[in-house]
Amino acid sequence: MTDTSTASAGSVPLAPRAWPLLGHALPLLRDPLAFIMSLSGYREMVRVRLGPSSAVMICDPDLTRQVFLNDRTFDKGGPIYDRIREVIGDGLSTCAYPLHRRQRRLCQPSFHPSRLAGYGAVFARAAAAKAGSWRDGDVLDVTQEMMTLTTRATMETMFSGALPAETMQRCLADTAVIVSAFFRRMMTPALLRRLPTRQKRRYDDARTRLAATIAEIIAERRADPTDHADLLSTLVAAVDEESEDGRRQLNDAELADEALTFFLGGMETTAITLAWALHLLATNPDVQHRLKAETDRVLAGKKLDPAHLPSLGLASRVVTETLRLYPPAWMMTRVVREDAELGGVRFKGGSTIVLSPYLLHRRADLYDEPDRFDPDRWLDAQPDRATYIPFGAGARKCIGDQFALTEAILALTAIVDRWALTPVGDQPFQPKVETSLSSRGLRLRLTERRSSGAGDAERSAAAPLSASVQPSTQPGAAACPVKHGK
Template sequence: MTSTTTAPTASVPLAPGALPLLGHALPLLRDPLAFIMSMSGYRTMVRVRLGPSSAVMVCDPALTRQVFLNDRVFDKGGPIYDRIREVIGDGLSTCSYTLHRRQRRLCQPSFHPARLAGYGEVFARASQRKASSWTDGDVLDVTQEMMTLTTRATMETMFSGALPADTLRQALADTATIVSAFFRRMVTPALLRRLPTRQKRRYDQARSRLAATIEQILADRRANPGDHADLLSALIGAVDEESEGGQKQLSDSELADEALTFFLGGMETTAITLAWALHLLSTHPDVQHRMQAETDEVLAGEPLTAAHLPSLHLAGRVLTETLRLYPPAWMMTRTVREDAELGGVRLKSGSTLVLSPYLLHHRPDLYADPDRFDPDRWRDAAPDRAGYLPFGAGPRKCIGDQFALAEATLALTAIVARWELTPVGDQPFRPKVETSLSSRGLNLRITERRRDAAAPGAEPGTASPRPADAAPQPVTGTCPVNHKE
């Protein structure tokens, strides 16, 4: 419904610096975060130009939430999702409102807490294997290490098996090529996107190779059906009882899209969250030592398992704060499906909206000293949910949030339990801004921890170890934010 007292979209101020044809593509490509943060002076909305087309960027937390909640009117779409759709088709994360509810009902059982308990054990084992594969004094390419960890863990939880080493390496390289191309392709006008450049050829090859790998995995599963207790079995077995007359199960092509969606959506975001958390711990040794103390107390010499998750409080706060400072999905887009009103402004059907958790997470009116890494800001206070959106909100909220938090908490714990992390060089490390806030190029030095001395900064008694005879807990992330809507 459009009210008569609303103002036209043209009344929303246009961000300075737009060029004909390119719009704001240059500042967005040159320094996207600086460009986004330059919007923080606008309290409600500002217009930006992505190529020749215009978009409205929503700067206010309550309006952002309004957009997330009303996915019928503010539907998935816009330049980010148009590019992602080129790779994963109409999977759960890219499909429109009309297809979404059925797909969500079919995918949700794969993330049921009962299944997460099994996945948690895979994460704990994979994390410990990874942490044991390093040598004292190593300088790690942290992003690469975390990508191999989350890819292996994702492969095992999704497809209950490992890929041959060279296929896995190729899948990692293809994923990196695709993910880093998304953002460039999003801000490049369509005409230039179609030019047969070397980058475009690499992108096309990576897309088809990754799709072929997933196809092969699905073909192997068809040849060897049954419940493998993995995500793929849950997807294959899912039945949508509410689908009257329609298809009650996922078709083969839907299965391929969902498998690729979970693979791409899950492993890169979790890997870079972990890489940023390790970076922050290396630059904040006081927090690192407190985490080591908590880890020592909770594990008490036992191997790490998913049952330790509910006691890893500081690890949870570190991840909450990491996701505030470096939300992988730093920017999202939406398409307005019918003429609508938002914050007193009339939006025409077909307009594009831009939402930015990064902008909200760094607003000084929402977070005191917003650039400071301070996990303890989450100790007592539940965050204002409208101003903390690393997983989005509403019906399109991340389906893998608890999966990711459990995986990241266990990985962080396994690493910190054994290694001391220190930065390499004295230059501040800045994100490479792509579709996500990439930590590509981050190196850290690891040294084996000395166990004979208490970790400096230890807070004895702050952790609550699980009694030896306690029943295993359902796996949930330890993040104090209630990520459930």
């Protein structure tokens, strides 16, 4: 960069192939990942245009971290969050800086390690039940299967008692409609978004129905406020002791926003992480073989349990490596609240900044053979805070990171213990880029493994899930072997 002390954001180099009027909208819509990776030659930042507006994409890990850590100036905002806010209002993940600290204090107890151990037991049972529902030779729609698994597990951990199957199905269908519409709506100009198309009606209906279902569940819980040892109980009981009167709690509207935030934020991200992990195992049979050996050794015929987590080192590395290669939140946006300087460039208030874990995770100067699936790269290395950011960083770092890791590691273990996975067809499978890096359309073939004694225990665990989440008597028992620092 030339005279960095005086450069303005307008002087940041513009990415090539900008069309008049459209800017980079076409390459971004046609093949977003190829477009993002074509920018990896820019070491610090590059400007991208979407129609009349432009955004600066940060390509450097240290500058990315500065943005994450200074959330007062580089606040949640920009096209992704504007669309997400349409659905979940000012929930924890979308609220602006002035509201955030209070919301985070109120939500944090729901993810306390003492709660996680109880959630882990639900995850283990849900995974065993899912793995027990398949048949030898099945070809799975992997993403759909993982979505039903994580929806069920999220519902159980959030709302304890098993919801009626019909409610669960409705939530799942509505969530799928909302999630698949996000990216399209993000890229569509405001005027076109308001047109009364069939797609818009489906999206609006799904949004209204899902919000009504959550509101119903909250009303029931208000009527019976005993501790159900689930996420909702903790949210209902949370008190902000740092508020003016020391007694501030979430009202019904805020509770609904938070419940929707956790539901939408946690379910799809974890499902696609699992789907990608299964894809990577199917296409890397040597790693799959070693993972099966790990499950045999650790389970040794016993039922899967959160207490096994510290021994599931390879499963944990597989998840870490999957999140490096396919970070569901492949890009994030920030809005600059007031004029600010970053990396020697002056940004005007209102500018949009784009951060991309996908770009950083695949940079050849940061990772050896960045496109290769190699869980063992994490054998002696902890994920680096600046270059490994699947959960973001700083005060806005994912509140559900340990929740998701616990769920993913237990689910992978349950599945690989019982099933061998192979690809269907010989075409390489490509991500469908939406708001998240979707694995939609991924199919894998299952072959039942017959050698392990552990399968019997798992089969008997494939019974319907029990009604409630038990709180742990061992705080931290579900601690994940992978730690993602702030």
